[in-house]
Amino acid sequence: MKLYGSTTSPFVRRIRIVLASIDHEFLNLQIFSGADRELLASRNPTLKVPCLEDGSEIIFDSRIIYNYLADKYQYEPLTWEAENQLTLIDAANDSFVQLLLLKRSDFDIAQEKLYFNLQSERIEGVLTSLSNQINRGLFSGWNYPEICLYSLVDWVLFRELHDMQDYPELLWFYEKHQNKIEVTATDPRT
């Protein structure tokens, strides 16, 4: 199996953590230019990472890749609650990616603009909801939803996208898992 991705992407990191004990090749691509972008385009027309190649199968999107791996390795099916948690995490993650790309495209995302406001409102709402869930005892194991949440929180800290002091539950969750071997092995800073 080949995983196409980048070491900094939170969407890729979740799959790298899932694949930690499974034999695979990880291709760390510079996805925005050059030969790496051409390689990615030849595999995945959405031009996003992660993308998984398994023999003749090519699977796009982390969520579908997880489903593919769950089917292949017979993981327990995700509950509807877990699916909703993933939708929340993905929504915040997508909004953060959009804001980061806008910033890199020289937009002033602190401006009062509908598009920026919508992303910020979504991020605040989702981070609050995830914090409340932690308070209620959810996200207490180390399964796919927790792996995705960890990858999001660590990426936000790494890219300095948001003041996470506003969300002590998320920081508590983060600190609880930060020394796991598969977590340190996929640290975007190294």
Ligand SMILES: N[C@@H](CCC(=O)N[C@@H](CS)C(=O)NCC(=O)O)C(=O)O
């Ligand atoms: N829904 C996708 C999102 C993947 C995604 O947005 N990946 C980012 C990297 S963090 C990307 O490839 N962005 C490239 C772009 O937006 O052009 C997934 O879960 O795999």
